[in-house]
Amino acid sequence: MKPSKKSPFNGKxxxxxxxxxxxxxxxxxxxxxxxxxxxxxxxxxxxxxxxRNLLASKNQKEWQSExxxxxxxxxxxxxxxxxxxxxxxxxxxxQYVSTFKRAKNPGTIKQPLALLFHLGILExxxxxxxxxxxxxxxxxxxxxxxxxxxxxxxxISRQQAEKQATATERQETRLNSRHRTRARILADLQTLALxxxxxxxxxxxxxxxxxxxxxxxxWEPLNDRARxxxxxxxxxxxxHFAMYCPRELKPHLTLGGKTVALVDMKxxxxxxxxxxxxxxVSWMAEQGRDTQDLEAELARYKATLETSDIYEALGGSADxxxxxxxxxxxxxxxxxxxxxxxxxxxxxSAFPRLVGIIEDLKKNDHRSLSKQLQFFTAQIIxxxxxxxxxxxxxxxxxxxxxxxxxxxxxxxRTLLNNSIREVTTLDLESPHP
Numbered sequence: 001m002k003p004s005k006k007s008p009f010n011g012k013x014x015x016x017x018x019x020x021x022x023x024x025x026x027x028x029x030x031x032x033x034x035x036x037x038x039x040x041x042x043x044x045x046x047x048x049x050x051x052r053n054l055l056a057s058k059n060q061k062e063w064q065s066e067x068x069x070x071x072x073x074x075x076x077x078x079x080x081x082x083x084x085x086x087x088x089x090x091x092x093x094x095q096y097v098s099t100f101k102r103a104k105n106p107g108t109i110k111q112p113l114a115l116l117f118h119l120g121i122l123e124x125x126x127x128x129x130x131x132x133x134x135x136x137x138x139x140x141x142x143x144x145x146x147x148x149x150x151x152x153x154x155x156i157s158r159q160q161a162e163k164q165a166t167a168t169e170r171q172e173t174r175l176n177s178r179h180r181t182r183a184r185i186l187a188d189l190q191t192l193a194l195x196x197x198x199x200x201x202x203x204x205x206x207x208x209x210x211x212x213x214x215x216x217x218x219w220e221p222l223n224d225r226a227r228x229x230x231x232x233x234x235x236x237x238x239x240h241f242a243m244y245c246p247r248e249l250k251p252h253l254t255l256g257g258k259t260v261a262l263v264d265m266k267x268x269x270x271x272x273x274x275x276x277x278x279x280x281v282s283w284m285a286e287q288g289r290d291t292q293d294l295e296a297e298l299a300r301y302k303a304t305l306e307t308s309d310i311y312e313a314l315g316g317s318a319d320x321x322x323x324x325x326x327x328x329x330x331x332x333x334x335x336x337x338x339x340x341x342x343x344x345x346x347x348x349s350a351f352p353r354l355v356g357i358i359e360d361l362k363k364n365d366h367r368s369l370s371k372q373l374q375f376f377t378a379q380i381i382x383x384x385x386x387x388x389x390x391x392x393x394x395x396x397x398x399x400x401x402x403x404x405x406x407x408x409x410x411x412x413r414t415l416l417n418n419s420i421r422e423v424t425t426l427d428l429e430s431p432h433p
């Protein structure tokens with residue numbers, strides 16, 4: 001049997017723990033431990049006591065813990081600081097207060113956004129959209145029933161205080177993770193400028209009363225770099241201030257001190273229309289319907305896009321520019337109006353099954369087709385932008401075009417053509433400038 005070792009603990013100064021539960025156990029620490037909760041000023045519509053009363057009135061007592069109430073107030077603070085109306089996902093809301101995974105009461109609401117809606121603090125402005133060609137989180141606003149957001153004093157945990165302090169930074173990280181081209185687009189916007197010739201032309205346009213709004217949207221962010229933003233709509237199209245630059249001024253933009261070129265897609269809407277037709281082929285095949293005639297027409301449509309200017313092929317001797325504008329406008333019109341336009345009639349005469357798909361999509365909402373066209377166009381532009389960034393080329397997406405330094409114009413055309421081939425299988429020699 002091994003001899004026992006003497007414990008190094010010296011109980012000379014030890015204190016006996018109190019026997020009564022109401023008494024605090026003695027501590028050897030010279031200083032008091034810091035509080036787990038910190039005072040904070042949040043923007044909100046109810047305080048902690050008001051939140052607890054609302055939770056009790058709606059039979060949501062499991063949410064009444066100090067930390068969960070603080071998390072709900074922090075989520076309201078985030079929405080209030082965004083102007084009171086914001087598009088927010090459940091994933092984002094869970095960064096402020098976690099969900100209930102194992103609620104004891106079957107009536108307990110598990111999601112924080114759904115809970116705030118149930119309490120009457122939030123109202124739904126727009127429902128979430130999850131569709132093949134459009135995705136968007138639900139949009140909420142603070143209910144006016146509780147008044148305007150006001151400063152509210154509350155104690156929140158140290159972790160929650162850190163979340164409040166890093167809210168902007170975490171939002172940027174989340175957006176850059178969701179959109180792979182966003183971070184580099186923001187960096188390239190920092191190098192965007194207007195040449196002296198461009199500034200003189202802009203001044204002349206202002207004096208003449210031309211496009212003052214577009215010039216203002218360009219000049220203001222150029223003079224205040226902190227105002228640069230990049231957002232993405234439901235279709236995936238990137239939006240930034242350079243897109244609002246009047247067309248007359250775009251050739252005078254510079255990226256990194258270099259003049260730029262605008263490289264756009266050839267017949268962007270009609271190229272994307274091929275993808276719409278192929279989606280319909282897949283749907284028909286799943287329904288067990290015959291797709292042979294539609295596939296043959298799509299093959300003929302694809303060949304027309306690859307071997308000719310489709311606007312000239314459809315319009316014949318008609319003025320190309322006028323024919324193009326009218327045809328594109330007809331795609332976004334109600335069928336009852338579009339069918340009377342000659343360019344639309346030409347498209348229907350040449351490709352009746354494809355136009356039948358268009359009319360079927362627009363049956364309930366004439367905007368349904370445009371959403372799909374925007375989605376496929378955004379896919380092509382996003383892929384080309386990403387490839388340009390991978391080659392360290394400054395590149396700004398512009399709806400159906402790329403803004404790149406003039407020295408990389410030919411390479412950008414190649415990248416854009418490769419993206420078109422990847423998304424649509426079309427083999428175009430080069431997009432029209």
